[in-house]
Amino acid sequence: MxxxxxxxxxxxxxxxxxxxxxxxxxxxxxxxxxxxxxxxxxxxxxxxxSDARRRLMREVMHESKTIGQLSACLHRKRSAVTKDLMLL
Structure with missing residues (x-):
């Protein structure tokens, strides 16, 4: 995509x-x-x-990653990434 x-x-x-x-x-x-x-x-x-959710979408569109990998590369808490993914 x-x-x-x-x-x-x-x-x-x-x-x-x-x-x-x-x-x-x-x-x-x-x-x-x-x-x-x-x-x-x-x-x-x-x-x-939000800005953080748009960055998250760009990262996922670029390459599939686990929640842990997304948390690390975006410098965000795992729980925040999980919450945003559930919302999106």
Whole structure:
């Protein structure tokens, strides 16, 4: 995965994108390889995507790592990394 799209959207938009992806998969077409994080509330989007969580997402997108490895390379407590991963 090399691309993350962050947007505001309602539930209908989510299902529209899911149906579109399903149709492409049914037709044997390649998916674009991106992940979309959609939030109904813009304020929630900004509270969830803190600097620390964005760094965490970049690190995981670059290379798969264990929670212990993420804690070490990001210089964060293991419990904080675990909490952020559960939220994301």
């Amino acid at each position: 090399s691309k993350v799209v962050v947007r505001t959207s309602d539930l209908a938009g989510f299902f529209d994108r899911a149906r579109s992806a399903g149709r492409r998969a049914d037709q044997g077409l390649a998916l674009d390889g991106s992940v979309t994080l959609a939030f109904e509330d813009p304020q929630a989007m900004f509270s969830v995507l």
